[in-house]
Amino acid sequence: xxxxxxxxxxxxxxDVRREGAGDSPHYQIHLTDDTGVHYRAAVNVLxxxxxxxxxxxxxxxxxxxxxxxxxxxxxxxxxxxxxxxGPGLDFVRGNLxxxxxxxxxxxxxxxxxxxxxxxxxxxxxxxxxxPRARLYLFGERWGPETGVKDKIFGFLPGDGVHDIxxxxxxxxxxxxxxxxWQDGGLLxxxxxxxxxxxxWVGIFLAFQNQAWHTDDVTxxxxxxxxxxxxxxxxxxxxxxxxxVNPTGPAPEAETVTxxxxxxxxxxxxxxxxxxxxxxxxxxxxxPLASGAVLAVPLSGGARLGNHGGEITLLDAAGLKVHxxxxxxGQAAREGWWTLF
Numbered sequence: 260x261x262x263x264x265x266x267x268x269x270x271x272x273x274d275v276r277r278e279g280a281g282d283s284p285h286y287q288i289h290l291t292d293d294t295g296v297h298y299r300a301a302v303n304v305l306x307x308x309x310x311x312x313x314x315x316x317x318x319x320x321x322x323x324x325x326x327x328x329x330x331x332x333x334x335x336x337x338x339x340x341x342x343x344x345g346p347g348l349d350f351v352r353g354n355l356x357x358x359x360x361x362x363x364x365x366x367x368x369x370x371x372x373x374x375x376x377x378x379x380x381x382x383x384x385x386x387x388x389x390p391r392a393r394l395y396l397f398g399e400r401w402g403p404e405t406g407v408k409d410k411i412f413g414f415l416p417g418d419g420v421h422d423i424x425x426x427x428x429x430x431x432x433x434x435x436x437x438x439x440w441q442d443g444g445l446l447x448x449x450x451x452x453x454x455x456x457x458x459w460v461g462i463f464l465a466f467q468n469q470a471w472h473t474d475d476v477t478x479x480x481x482x483x484x485x486x487x488x489x490x491x492x493x494x495x496x497x498x499x500x501x502x503v504n505p506t507g508p509a510p511e512a513e514t515v516t517x518x519x520x521x522x523x524x525x526x527x528x529x530x531x532x533x534x535x536x537x538x539x540x541x542x543x544x545x546p547l548a549s550g551a552v553l554a555v556p557l558s559g560g561a562r563l564g565n566h567g568g569e570i571t572l573l574d575a576a577g578l579k580v581h582x583x584x585x586x587x588g589q590a591a592r593e594g595w596w597t598l599f
């Protein structure tokens with residue numbers, strides 16, 4: 260079954276604690292919200308299954324429509340609904356980042372700037388030093404634990420969030436945590452200098468044995484297909500551009516452009532394009548030659564809103580081939596193509 264209580268904690272970081280070697284060490288963050296409630300975020304830096312080192316990706320300038328969907332949430336804990344188009348995270352369906360760019364990093368190693376705890380320290384301690392900065396921690400909540408002190412920072416009552424990592428495609432006993440639109444993650448909102456906009460940092464973690472093609476209902480790894488994480492340059496057909504905001508009144512003739520980067524023709528029969536809430540438009544059937552591009556007019560359901568969204572390409576088997584996202588700022592200029 261999926262996580263029991265999925266959501267996002269929005270709070271100020273006030274302290275950190277690095278745990279040493281053990282079965283499941285964590286990077287611990289002490290936080291407080293605007294009402295003075297204390298929380299602890301336990302971020303995994305090592306897996307209990309082999310291979311133990313985690314996959315990570317950091318986006319120093321995270322630009323995604325998700326950040327706009329978080330604007331109306333309050334400080335403190337926010338329970339999030341499951342499903343596309345909202346503020347929940349899904350590493351497979353949400354087009355948050357390119358999984359091929361994830362890298363492996365040891366949990367803790369002697370020396371500076373060479374392990375996952377060092378990486379988290381680099382960003383979280385900056386947030387600790389600026390009371391205006393806010394952390395957005397996605398995962399499962401525990402507590403409040405009445406009468407029980409927090410085991411790391413000692414505040415009362417114990418309260419916090421864990422599972423701040425990918426929560427689908429698990430193996431073995433952890434498959435019981437699988438679900439869709441319930442992945443964990445850490446976003447840091449750094450305030451602007453008074454002239455520029457706030458900057459967002461996205462930190463995403465996954466276990467090496469997790470699957471990257473999962474069931475759309477259960478989040479379990481799909482059987483009979485290659486569920487491994489895509490390798491760099493391994494996508495033969497990809498989305499390269501979109502006309503999100505065409506010139507003229509609605510209904511607009513929105514278009515998505517595909518490129519076949521492989522040396523062989525690709526048969527697009529049965530392929531589909533999805534919008535941010537999962538509505539689909541068909542891709543014209545037939546072969547797409549090597550190096551050829553195809554402009555696909557959206558029809559039959561998919562729509563590209565001007566306030567930001569996601570575009571996903573599925574093959575005839577319903578497996579994700581490629582996915583991109585765009586922000587409201589990218590869609591603001593009428594008649595301009597957004598490049599990916």
